[in-house]
Amino acid sequence: MPERTYLITPGPTPVPPEVAAAMARPLIHHRSPDFKVLLEQTLAQLRRAFATEQEVLLFAGSGTSAMESAVANLLSPGDDVLVASAGNFGDRWTKIARAYGIEPRIHAQPWGEALDPAAVAAQAQGAVAVYITHSETSTGVVHDVRAIAEALRPAGALLVVDAVSSLGGVELAMDEWGVDVVVSGSQKALMTPPGLAFAAASERAWTISERAALPRFTLDWRVTRDSQAKVQTPFTPPITLVAGLNTALTMIETEGAENVWARNRLLGRATREGAKALGLELFSPDDDSSSMVTAVQMPDGIDGQEAYGLLRDRFGVVLAGGHGPLRGKVIRIGHMGYMNRFDIITALSALELVLGDLGYQAPTAGAGAARAVEVFAQLETSRV
Amino acid sequence: MPERTYLITPGPTPVPPEVAAAMARPLIHHRSPDFKVLLEQTLAQLRRAFATEQEVLLFAGSGTSAMESAVANLLSPGDDVLVASAGNFGDRWTKIARAYGIEPRIHAQPWGEALDPAAVAAQAQGAVAVYITHSETSTGVVHDVRAIAEALRPAGALLVVDAVSSLGGVELAMDEWGVDVVVSGSQKALMTPPGLAFAAASERAWTISERAALPRFTLDWRVTRDSQAKVQTPFTPPITLVAGLNTALTMIETEGAENVWARNRLLGRATREGAKALGLELFSPDDDSSSMVTAVQMPDGIDGQEAYGLLRDRFGVVLAGGHGPLRGKVIRIGHMGYMNRFDIITALSALELVLGDLGYQAPTAGAGAARAVEVFAQLETSRV
Numbered sequence: 001m002p003e004r005t006y007l008i009t010p011g012p013t014p015v016p017p018e019v020a021a022a023m024a025r026p027l028i029h030h031r032s033p034d035f036k037v038l039l040e041q042t043l044a045q046l047r048r049a050f051a052t053e054q055e056v057l058l059f060a061g062s063g064t065s066a067m068e069s070a071v072a073n074l075l076s077p078g079d080d081v082l083v084a085s086a087g088n089f090g091d092r093w094t095k096i097a098r099a100y101g102i103e104p105r106i107h108a109q110p111w112g113e114a115l116d117p118a119a120v121a122a123q124a125q126g127a128v129a130v131y132i133t134h135s136e137t138s139t140g141v142v143h144d145v146r147a148i149a150e151a152l153r154p155a156g157a158l159l160v161v162d163a164v165s166s167l168g169g170v171e172l173a174m175d176e177w178g179v180d181v182v183v184s185g186s187q188k189a190l191m192t193p194p195g196l197a198f199a200a201a202s203e204r205a206w207t208i209s210e211r212a213a214l215p216r217f218t219l220d221w222r223v224t225r226d227s228q229a230k231v232q233t234p235f236t237p238p239i240t241l242v243a244g245l246n247t248a249l250t251m252i253e254t255e256g257a258e259n260v261w262a263r264n265r266l267l268g269r270a271t272r273e274g275a276k277a278l279g280l281e282l283f284s285p286d287d288d289s290s291s292m293v294t295a296v297q298m299p300d301g302i303d304g305q306e307a308y309g310l311l312r313d314r315f316g317v318v319l320a321g322g323h324g325p326l327r328g329k330v331i332r333i334g335h336m337g338y339m340n341r342f343d344i345i346t347a348l349s350a351l352e353l354v355l356g357d358l359g360y361q362a363p364t365a366g367a368g369a370a371r372a373v374e375v376f377a378q379l380e381t382s383r384v
Numbered sequence: 385m386p387e388r389t390y391l392i393t394p395g396p397t398p399v400p401p402e403v404a405a406a407m408a409r410p411l412i413h414h415r416s417p418d419f420k421v422l423l424e425q426t427l428a429q430l431r432r433a434f435a436t437e438q439e440v441l442l443f444a445g446s447g448t449s450a451m452e453s454a455v456a457n458l459l460s461p462g463d464d465v466l467v468a469s470a471g472n473f474g475d476r477w478t479k480i481a482r483a484y485g486i487e488p489r490i491h492a493q494p495w496g497e498a499l500d501p502a503a504v505a506a507q508a509q510g511a512v513a514v515y516i517t518h519s520e521t522s523t524g525v526v527h528d529v530r531a532i533a534e535a536l537r538p539a540g541a542l543l544v545v546d547a548v549s550s551l552g553g554v555e556l557a558m559d560e561w562g563v564d565v566v567v568s569g570s571q572k573a574l575m576t577p578p579g580l581a582f583a584a585a586s587e588r589a590w591t592i593s594e595r596a597a598l599p600r601f602t603l604d605w606r607v608t609r610d611s612q613a614k615v616q617t618p619f620t621p622p623i624t625l626v627a628g629l630n631t632a633l634t635m636i637e638t639e640g641a642e643n644v645w646a647r648n649r650l651l652g653r654a655t656r657e658g659a660k661a662l663g664l665e666l667f668s669p670d671d672d673s674s675s676m677v678t679a680v681q682m683p684d685g686i687d688g689q690e691a692y693g694l695l696r697d698r699f700g701v702v703l704a705g706g707h708g709p710l711r712g713k714v715i716r717i718g719h720m721g722y723m724n725r726f727d728i729i730t731a732l733s734a735l736e737l738v739l740g741d742l743g744y745q746a747p748t749a750g751a752g753a754a755r756a757v758e759v760f761a762q763l764e765t766s767r768v
Binding site for chain 2: 239241
């Protein structure tokens, strides 16, 4: 692979140099007052990022660990549970539930669709909890969590949201929207390397959690909450990653969360327009809701996995291929986290060059990059 | 706290600058060929560190996550299990088992004693597995895993060893000694920040694992093994920590594992001799088996927690206090990982200064540091 690489993926996303520098400082001890200050600040930042008054629980783990915690801490054998899915990460909820002996009911929609709030609500009757995904990175769809929460209210089921790849990159107002559980991870819009997982729960969810009978130890919510109430962690935390996250969240707050969301929307728009200018079809919805990742369909006869490999090996441009049924059919370009206009122009330029190698000619040379520049010229204010 | 700090604890241990530099490099994607090379190398290094031909499974988590995996992947409700403990971390096995609905039988010895292999074996009859600790950092005792494995052989129970704070710092020959499961973490003798957990299992343990009925998902051994067989991880791994670990393990292999063990023994010897020269009594055994951490008793009338706080706040010297019944009674000095003679001299000097503040006078001024220098002069070869 080329020495210089461009990580333009739906995650893990590039780590800002400020975050890398924070992680490179001498290790501090997790029982020391300096870590207490760091942890207290970071937990407050996380509450703001989650838009919740609830404690945001911090775990050593992947984003999937946080998802697992939202099964193990809420459910008991025999519980009636609904998973609503239209993609790879929605399906992960089912896999986790089954690993814990829970057979969920499944509301499935075709990959690429947005979940239909009314249809989800119609099936939620009687369920203890409904598990959904916010940003379905396998398809580029950002589901309308606010509308789903509203539609679900009469049914009374808990709403559990996988926000691993959305939190910080697109609006998610946990308390205001009435979302019961939000789980996330460090390595997507939060601009920190992977290894930290988060979960926050509403009062209602905490009450249900009290009677949950599935086993858990390091992912135990109550143990973690009790420890965090003393500004501690129950087990040795990933100290360097907490230091990095603190810096990343400070950067996000300095830029302003709404400015970050606007930037992701703009980058998404430029990605879509650039891809269309290359003559390609979008798999992701062609509107601003698709602000985290764009799935672009490959032209007939071109294998997306081959294009993905060439992009990486010739140019060091790391995009993402397709999951499951989309494997080989799409290339996904991430536009969350520490990315800007030039990353998108780079991705579109590299994609054009590689598709050219594979026999596909863009309508005009440089059409993708040119159109993206045009979008930025038209839509950018002084601050992106 | 003083800006300059000295982490002379039983973990997390200081991170070498080479490791910090490796973690500060631009993030690579975990599905890219460059990560594959890194992972393959690191897994091979881990197999050498574990002294096993088995796959060493890598998880995002704390050392306790790895312990939890050795309960969830081996046991089923109703299993007969023995926990043998003489300290805080031995007792953790019982807490984890109970969280999974398993009530273990307990072989308990007083804190500070070494586990008696014959006594453990006598109780192991009928047990599926015996859970023990290698380096019990709450007391400074390194249990004789080799002798326990030998004594257990007739009973046929699996031997599961918590090597979180020992692996890489003291000999542990998993395959040769017939240990069935070894679990560990990144932040002790392996000189890497916390956030990575490891587990390796013998053929026998894998067979038992096939019928284990406790739920697990991100800590699932089989899923992880199947993924690692393709030089992948099933979930996004803590990429920066893997990069750091790779560098740390290279440093350990370059120094030579046996030289590292010898250094830890020497540092332990100097710590004990220095503490005795200060007129203090040891809680840890006064012999070279105690090579990872030394627990020093506080003089009558001096609160160890107060001394711990003063050491930290006046001098930035972070040692460790006592756990459970030893709280306030001992101070623990770590001598594993990235530590050398001058760290021990620093710890002894700071301890003398702080005990002086608290009204305790050493027999002669500087007695601890002086005796440590003498030990190094007598025992050091050209290479420590």
